[in-house]
Amino acid sequence: MRLVCQLFARPALLLLCCLLPANMALTHYEYYTDGGIQSGLSDDQPNFTLNGKNISLYSGAIHFFRVHPQYWRDRLRKLRAAGLNTVETYVPWNLHQPEVGLFDFGDGGTEFEEFLDIVRFIQMAKEEDLFVIVRPGPYICAEWEFGGLPSWLLRYPDMKIRTSDVQFVKLVENYYVKLLALLAPLQFTKGGPIIAFQIENEYGNTDNKVDPVDTKYLETIKNIMITNGINELFFTSDTPSNGFTGTIPGVLATANFQDGAKNELTLLKNFQPNKPLMVMEYWSGWFDHWTNQHQTRTVTSFTNALEEIIKLNSSFNLYMFHGGTNWGLLNGANIGKGIDNAGYSPDTTSYDYDAPLSENGDYTEKYHKLKELVSKHSNIKFQQPEEPALVKRVAYPSINVIPHQLSLGDLIAQNDVSPIESPKLMSMENLNINNNSGQSYGYIVYRKTNVTIASNSTLKIEGRICDSIMVLINGELVSPILEESSDLNNFGYWNLKDSTLNLGANEYKSITLDLVVENWGRNNYGLLDQFNQKKGLWQGDVLINNEVLTNFQIIPLQFKKEWVQKLTNWKDAKLKVGPTLYKATLNIDEVKDTYIDTRNWKKGIIIVNGFKLARYARVGPQQCAYLPAPILKKGDNEILIFEHFTPGKVINFATDPVFETL
Numbered sequence: 308m309r310l311v312c313q314l315f316a317r318p319a320l321l322l323l324c325c326l327l328p329a330n331m332a333l334t335h336y337e338y339y340t341d342g343g344i345q346s347g348l349s350d351d352q353p354n355f356t357l358n359g360k361n362i363s364l365y366s367g368a369i370h371f372f373r374v375h376p377q378y379w380r381d382r383l384r385k386l387r388a389a390g391l392n393t394v395e396t397y398v399p400w401n402l403h404q405p406e407v408g409l410f411d412f413g414d415g416g417t418e419f420e421e422f423l424d425i426v427r428f429i430q431m432a433k434e435e436d437l438f439v440i441v442r443p444g445p446y447i448c449a450e451w452e453f454g455g456l457p458s459w460l461l462r463y464p465d466m467k468i469r470t471s472d473v474q475f476v477k478l479v480e481n482y483y484v485k486l487l488a489l490l491a492p493l494q495f496t497k498g499g500p501i502i503a504f505q506i507e508n509e510y511g512n513t514d515n516k517v518d519p520v521d522t523k524y525l526e527t528i529k530n531i532m533i534t535n536g537i538n539e540l541f542f543t544s545d546t547p548s549n550g551f552t553g554t555i556p557g558v559l560a561t562a563n564f565q566d567g568a569k570n571e572l573t574l575l576k577n578f579q580p581n582k583p584l585m586v587m588e589y590w591s592g593w594f595d596h597w598t599n600q601h602q603t604r605t606v607t608s609f610t611n612a613l614e615e616i617i618k619l620n621s622s623f624n625l626y627m628f629h630g631g632t633n634w635g636l637l638n639g640a641n642i643g644k645g646i647d648n649a650g651y652s653p654d655t656t657s658y659d660y661d662a663p664l665s666e667n668g669d670y671t672e673k674y675h676k677l678k679e680l681v682s683k684h685s686n687i688k689f690q691q692p693e694e695p696a697l698v699k700r701v702a703y704p705s706i707n708v709i710p711h712q713l714s715l716g717d718l719i720a721q722n723d724v725s726p727i728e729s730p731k732l733m734s735m736e737n738l739n740i741n742n743n744s745g746q747s748y749g750y751i752v753y754r755k756t757n758v759t760i761a762s763n764s765t766l767k768i769e770g771r772i773c774d775s776i777m778v779l780i781n782g783e784l785v786s787p788i789l790e791e792s793s794d795l796n797n798f799g800y801w802n803l804k805d806s807t808l809n810l811g812a813n814e815y816k817s818i819t820l821d822l823v824v825e826n827w828g829r830n831n832y833g834l835l836d837q838f839n840q841k842k843g844l845w846q847g848d849v850l851i852n853n854e855v856l857t858n859f860q861i862i863p864l865q866f867k868k869e870w871v872q873k874l875t876n877w878k879d880a881k882l883k884v885g886p887t888l889y890k891a892t893l894n895i896d897e898v899k900d901t902y903i904d905t906r907n908w909k910k911g912i913i914i915v916n917g918f919k920l921a922r923y924a925r926v927g928p929q930q931c932a933y934l935p936a937p938i939l940k941k942g943d944n945e946i947l948i949f950e951h952f953t954p955g956k957v958i959n960f961a962t963d964p965v966f967e968t969l
């Protein structure tokens with residue numbers, strides 16, 4: 308094909324390729340790099356050009372960290388097969404630098420190591436004939452834990468996150484020096500696929516209408532990128548109807564929205580009349596919060612609004628093309644006004660997003676409509692791959708969890724961190740563990756031994772719990788079970804401030820009191836003061852009958868991979884109510900994708916072969932956890948379930964997800 312085309316002068320080449328059957332057409336790279344690369348993506352005129360040729364960006368978001376690496380190629384090819392020419396990804400700082408002194412870009416050595424080879428993902432996108440847009444943050448929102456910020460940032464008491472505070476900028480720079488050294492050689496003008504970089508993320512949404520927006524910070528981020536060799540097109544992204552306070556001169560403003568394309572794009576055009584239009588986030592669907600109804604967007608609404616965007620001569624990036632999964636403990640949350648955990652609303656593990664490609668990689672009706680639309684509006688026909696075959700799923704037979712369990716006390720006895728003696732309560736971030744980076748995720752237990760409790764005593768927790776608590780007396784759960792969504796208004800959850808629990812008519816002598824607090828995921832969106840979300844008990848004191856408790860043993864339960872794989876002394880005990888870790892073995896001959904159906908369980912987390920797969924909560928809306936085949940292996944697979952309340956007797960599997968909100 309290349310030989311045939313090169314016999315012709317370039318305009319003729321284009322004409323020829325329009326006439327040839329699709330399988331004979333040029334690839335994007337053959338067309339856009341023909342004659343050598345002189346320039347990258349340009350916004351110097353009302354239409355984008357790439358290497359001097361007109362281009363409309365038909366892009367889709369796939370976050371490499373939300374998809375198992377063994378499925379990267381499948382998902383990228385499905386994106387290309389829909390006719391899109393570009394893939395967009397965020398970069399999660401919290402995974403690439405989990406501790407102050409620890410980096411991982413796929414070289415290994417961290418909890419999430421197998422997902423972090425960003426260079427490989429970007430190279431693979433090029434192999435699949437795609438251009439790449441990178442949105443490196445440092446803050447990424449994304450419904451991701453803390454908007455992708457590492458939780459150890461919360462250990463700097465006077466530092467203002469996402470501002471030009473010198474301490475914060477220095478920490479960003481330390482990370483960017485490493486990240487950008489990997490990305491710079493992958494830029495289009497260096498022969499790679501990256502055509503554009505975003506600066507920060509929806510910074511206009513930090514506008515509290517009182518203080519001026521710190522645009523100097525955006526300039527600083529841009530300058531750090533330039534200093535580290537980044538020279539492709541820069542852009543910012545915000546919703547035009549919210550105003551343009553998150554933009555800086557000389558950097559392309561782009562739009563984020565779901566509906567109202569005409570209004571949003573007119574505002575954008577008026578703001579920068581001679582620039583190309585780009586919808587950086589066209590919201591194809593929406594995400595779920597625990598206890599809310601499952602969110603979807605109709606195919607018609609999706610298609611109509613997208614066609615409107617295309618007809619307005621705008622480029623677009625589908626947010627999301629393929630949502631993927633918020634593995635284990637890595638989901639984000641929204642939060643109401645204020646910083647004390649009021650209005651907190653965590654996201655589910657599934658990030659299906661009702662996107663064109665579903666969480667499990669299946670084509671949806673939106674996918675086919677998208678493909679039709681793109682084909683209808685593309686004036687050049689490029690070589691396009693066949694749609695990859697579906698990935699097969701299976702519902703494995705149910706497996707028994709009896710007789711393998713470990714109680715909370717057993718887990719504490721085997722913990723990887725010795726209890727920290729502390730006169731006062733402390734947040735998980737402030738613990739001096741993990742090379743002085745604190746605890747990022749999981750559970751934190753505040754234990755007091757030798758406590759005597761009179762009959763009808765009242766336990767009081769000052770401030771709000773971040774985020775939920777189980778109260779145990781000598782290992783027995785005495786706080787209420789999460790049965791339905793309205794229970795969030797009772798003791799044990801973030802909704803209540805200064806909450807109290809009656810400890811019952813029994814009198815207790817010299818007991819052990821455990822307060823087990825779960826971090827359900829940190830806020831990822833909003834005003835700057837909403838990025839001060841510490842987890843655990845730290846807002847006030849804990850009291851029994853108005854007497855302040857002091858001198859705790861603080862026990863971080865992080866469920867790190869290495870630790871869970873070494874757990875031993877599994878017991879054959881009766882199933883009971885209360886936090887317990889259950890183990891089951893799934894023996895399989897054929898390794899296929901599946902779902903774990905958690906409807907017979909109440910609330911907890913699932914760990915498969917050491918990998919923290921998902922949270923589950925019977926309150927919904929998510930009722931099944933996607934388990935991709937690459938996490939399983941032929942033979943025995945170890946499935947652990949840390950159940951807070953009432954265990955199921957068996958672990959059930961399913962081929963398709965179920966949504967229900969109680």
Ligand SMILES: *[C@@H]1O[C@H](CO)[C@@H](O)[C@H](O)[C@H]1NC(C)=O
Pocket residue numbers: 352353354361
């Ligand atoms: C590319 O767009 C410019 C205007 O932005 C136009 O003048 C030119 O004819 C276009 N070229 C091609 C090959 O479509």
Ligand SMILES: *[C@@H]1O[C@H](CO)[C@@H](O)[C@H](O)[C@H]1NC(C)=O
Pocket residue numbers: 407408409742
């Ligand atoms: C601990 O952190 C320091 C920097 O804060 C780093 O130099 C050192 O390598 C880290 N140690 C480990 C074991 O990660």
Ligand SMILES: *[C@@H]1O[C@H](CO)[C@@H](O)[C@H](O)[C@H]1NC(C)=O
Pocket residue numbers: 618619620
């Ligand atoms: C889109 O571009 C075409 C071709 O240049 C032009 O005829 C049309 O008016 C443009 N539409 C809008 C809404 O700008």
Ligand SMILES: *[C@@H]1O[C@H](CO)[C@@H](O)[C@H](O)[C@H]1NC(C)=O
Pocket residue numbers: 354361363620621622
């Ligand atoms: C700009 O791009 C649009 C497609 O997005 C196309 O319809 C239009 O013709 C282009 N305008 C010019 C002047 O090339």
Ligand SMILES: *[C@@H]1O[C@H](CO)[C@@H](O)[C@H](O)[C@H]1NC(C)=O
Pocket residue numbers: 757759817
């Ligand atoms: C437990 O507390 C009582 C007083 O409340 C005290 O006399 C006793 O020494 C304590 N025991 C231990 C093991 O600390």
Ligand SMILES: *[C@@H]1O[C@H](CO)[C@@H](O)[C@H](O)[C@H]1NC(C)=O
Pocket residue numbers: 762763811812
């Ligand atoms: C505790 O409360 C119960 C029910 O309210 C009551 O019957 C009982 O007498 C109380 N016990 C004490 C020691 O106050």
